[in-house]
Amino acid sequence: MPRLLFEKKGNAVWISHLDLMRLFQRAFKRAGLPLTHTQGFNPRPSVSIALPLSVGVESGCELLDFDLDGVIIPCKDIMERLNCALTDGVRVLDVYENGAKIKHLSYLDCCLTLEYDRGVAAGTVENMKALFCRDEVIVEKKGKNGIVEQNIIPMIRNLTVEQAGEKEVKIHARVCCQNPSLNPMQLSAAIDKYLPEVKPDFVRCCRVEVYDEQENVFR
Amino acid sequence: MTNLLQRILPTVQKPARYTGGEWGEIKKNLEDVRVRVAFCFPDTYEIGMSNLGMRILYGVMNEMDGVWCERVFAPWGDMEDAMREHNLPLWALESQNAVKDFDMIAFTIGYEMAYSNILNMLNLAGVPLHAKDRQGLKNMVFAGGVCAFNPEPLAEFIDFFSLGEGEEITVEIVALYDKAKAEEWSKERFLREVAKIPGVYVPSLYRHEYNADGTLSAIVPLEGAPETVTKRIVEDLDNAYWPTKMIVPSTEIVHDRANLEVFRGCIRGCRFCQAGFSCRPVRKKSPEVLYKQAMETMEYSGHNEITLSSLSTSDYRGLKELTDELIPYCAENRINLSVPSLRADNFSRELMEKLQTVRKSGLTFAPEAGTQRLRDVINKNLTEDEILNTCANAFSGGWNNVKLYFMLGLPTETDEDVLGIAELVYKVIKTWQANAVNKKRGLRVHVATAYFVPKPHTPFQWEKQITPEEYLRRCRLLKSHFYSKSITYDYHGPDLSRLEAVFARGDRRLGPVIEEAVKNGAKLDGWDEYFNYSKWFDALNECGIDADFYTTRGYGEDEVLPWDTIDVGVKKKFLLKERHRAYEATVTPDCRHGCAGCGANCLLKEVECDA
Incomplete structure (x- = not known):
């Protein structure tokens, strides 16, 4: 097709x-x-x-x-x-x-832009990096059968955090997108939960690219 | 940094209704624009975008050089809360600019219970509610639509009303404003001049005087304003503006399909129906023009459904010719052709069978009354035989679903008439038992009753509304006579229809009531989620207004009526004659069987009434 x-x-x-x-x-x-x-x-x-x-x-x-x-x-x-x-x-x-067969669709790259209206606080980037280096980060997920808790770390392939200007932090990540799948906004939810002191004023999310199991671009 | 609106959007339901940007949206370069019109629909996007009148006038105004008309809808409650919390004023979809920066603010009003939304929208826009508090030409507020045929409850808020069909008058109004703005007229001068356009009613140019008993004693025109204002109509529909390039919403709306109006007016004369009288005379559109417009509309929009609309599509003379052409085109292009409001006659039955090749929809009747006597009183020319024959046909064709709509509280209604509804429903069930091809699925008869609301410009405009208690008693009486499991019976509480009756025949003293109710938080009254009678009850009390005066009292035949200033073409004498024929249960044949002399044909100069 x-x-x-x-x-x-x-x-x-x-x-x-x-x-x-x-x-x-x-x-x-x-x-x-x-x-x-x-x-x-x-x-x-x-x-x-x-x-x-x-x-x-x-x-x-x-x-x-x-x-x-x-x-x-x-x-x-x-x-x-x-x-x-x-x-x-x-x-x-x-x-x-x-x-290609949809079943081979496995990963996606996403970019989260975290907006801080009063500027990015010192240590924010480091704290975030540390958070996503943990073995376990549990975030609630709304599923068909109500809210379930899931550990998002195994679904993150790689992740970088960087400051972009005075008021923004950008997170680039490659995450699983099928069986299991991680909604990129869950990364933001993890920050809100584990690092409430650096909860951003607004988050923009963008899906950048999709990949197969071998991490080749999927089409 | 992401702007405020973009930050709010993720927090509200159905954000796409607030952003504009749909296929067919009209954007203009501000440098070329002299008059900006914010066209407001006093309900949500889903309702407003389904309104054909708004789509026509959006096109009409944007065809004008130097004029940019944009759309504005009432926000849902969650968006309103966010707007108020963040001081975000109401905006227009196309430019996302604040409504308060627009030259003209137009409303189209089709339903009395939208009055709260009008005030709430002005309030959200940061525009003063009262006409007298808006100085100068900026934010000139005008309104049209069916409710403009008795605009008095809104008299203190709206600068002027545009009566009848808007294709021509709107152009004249906006052109005059363009001139006034260029020449820096005062608002007073503009209102005096706009009142000279036939069909424009400026309420501030009339003084209402009352008798001791609260009834109107006189309506006095001021500053040379005309005694009556006659609604406008378009005579030649074939050559009238028709928007074939209509906006296609990116999010689902109520009527999510292309819409083609086949003719205007109605030949039927059901005595309770405001549209039936106020939209006269009958004017046709030729099947050739309609077919061409249907093609263009479908090709531009990409819709997979088109509906042929009018007050009574079976009465369109060219229906066979038009559908004979449209059906093959629709089948080939996988387009659903829907023809609502068909009557239960033979041709319609054949047509229904042909349409079925596309998709099978439900079967709906609106007998309105349960006995032939009462149907004669209201002049609803639908007989029991017609209903049962059509049902028999439909059941043998595999239909298992019927909806039947009635009204309770019609003039002269007795318990016998109420129970007549139950009898008719049983006959429908019996017809199913005798004719159904597949009885395994069972039959569903959905019965709904509405609380009769007397409307201006109808033969029943003087009638009493029954009390809410009596209405509920009749509902319960009817319910106690439904024994079959096949029947689902729905009736609404009386509160909304009671208020509708108050405002439909209301006068200027109701302005403060609307204002107070909105202050109490009344909004989106057409929605069960928001309608709260106590807000209105409190407002009526606060303003010392007795709702019964407008509802159960009834209006005297010699009484000055608040809408006497408005002439819709049909003469008052005719309405009165029809009222008395109703009492005698005498039917008036439809206009095609002989002109009954309503007077609306006097509005025509170039063509004859096509009844």
């Missing part, structure tokens, strides 16, 4: 996963690209997005699988036509005739 790579930025980050699927279904229609439909009582255009992105999180590496009905259109044309039919903040970066 063909796959496309897209980014979700600006105000588009506030569009939910389900709304984004609808948005793409309509964009395909506007672009004159007919999608195949699912079978069943309520046939739906077949688009699926690999890893649902939390509302408010920016991404430069979203993957969407789709299936065109009958017609064969070059990937480059699909990209151009879709980009003319998409709203601000959602942009197709590339289109592939066939994507």
Whole structure:
């Protein structure tokens, strides 16, 4: 099945996963690209997005699988036509005739920007580094069966903390994104819980890249 | 640093409704803009974006050179709390600029219980509530929509009202404002001049005088204002502005589909229905124009559903021609064609079967009353045979779901009429037993009753509303006669409809009540999550207003009515005649079987009434 790579930025980050699927279904229609439909009582255009992105999180590496009905259109044309039919903040970066199997999708790189309106306190970066070097950092996770506690450390592949200007700290991390998966915002939750004295005023989160088991870029 | 709004957004439900940026949104370069209009819808984004009138006028204003119209909606409670906590004033979606910086602030009002939202939105915007406290041309507040046909409860807040269909009048109003702004007119001069535009009602140019018993004694026009203001209509719908490039929301709204209006007005004359009288005369749109607009709309929006809307789509003369063309196009492009408010006639049944090839929706009837006598009183020309025949057809076609809507408290209603509802429901169940092809799934009959609200500009505009206690007694009486497990019966508490009745026929003395209720925290009254009768009850008491005066009292036929200044085309004499025919249970045939002489055709100069 063909796959496309897209980014979700600006105000588009506030569009939910389900709304984004609808948005793409309509964009395909506007672009004159007919999608195949699912079978069943309520046939739906077949688009699926690999890893649902939390509302408010920016991404430069979203993957969407789709299936065109009958017609064969070059990937480059699909990209151009879709980009003319998409709203601000959602942009197709590339289109592939066939994507790798989703089950091989294993890691993702993320970047957290921690904002401190009154400046970054001394020792913040060091304390954070130390926190993520522990063997166990337990954070609550809301699951289908209520709140569960989980140790996030085994799901962090690597992580760096650096100060960026007077008022920002940036955390770059590579984390597991399938079986098990770590929501990058859990890193921020860990800071709030373990280092309440350096709780930021606001956190921005961005998904940067996705990888397979061998940590090769996943497409 | 991330700005305040972006920091608030993660903390509220459905943040996408506050950011704009949808497909089809219109942005303009501020250097080219002379008049900025904040078009406010006094309810949430999901409701407002489903409103066709707003979409039309958004397009109309943005077609104007030098004018930029942006959208504003009422925030949900969580967003309002955050805005108040952080002193973030209400903004418009397109530019994200504060509403208080706009030249004109427009509201479209379709529902009395949105009045609290209007005041709350002005308050959130930081704009003075009272017209007299807004000096100069800046923040000129005007309003239109069905509620403008009795705008008196809002008289002290809104600078002027635009009556009727807005395609032409809105352009005239905004153009005059453009001139006034360029020539630096005073607000008083602008209001005097805008009052000269046919269809504009400036409440400050009228003095209301009262009798000792509280009824109106006179409405006195001031400064040469016209005695009555006649609503505006568009005569030629084929050539009227129609927005085929409509905004496609990025988040789900209530009516998440393309919408095509097939004609305006109504031939039916149900005596309780405000739209049925106030939207006359009947004007058609040709199937060719509609087909072309449907194509353009679908191609631009990418929607997978389109709905043909009007007050009674079965009465559209070109329905067969239009659907014969649309059905193949929709099937080929996997578009759902939905045709709501079909009547229970033969053609509609055939059409329903054809539409089924796309998807099977529910079956809904609004007989409104349980007995033929009462249906004759209200002039609802729907017979029991029609209902049962359509049900029989539907059940044999595999439907197992019926919704039936009624009103309680209609004029002349007796317990016999109430129990007639139960009888009709049993006949529907019997019809299912006789016709259903698959009885395993069982039948669901959903029955809902509403509390009758007398509305201005209808034959029932003088009627008493029954008391809330009596309404509840009738609900319980009906409920005690539903024995079958197939029936789900819903009735709402009487409070909301009682308030709706107060404001629908209200006068200027209700302004302080709305203001007080909003001060008490009233907002989003159309939502169960927020509606709180005690806030309104307290406000009525605080202002010394007796709700019964507007509800259970009834209005005298000789009484000066608060909305007498407003002319919707249908003559008062006709409404009165219809009222008396109601008492005799005499039906008035629909306009197609002979003109009943309502008078609305006098609004037409170029074309004839298409009833």
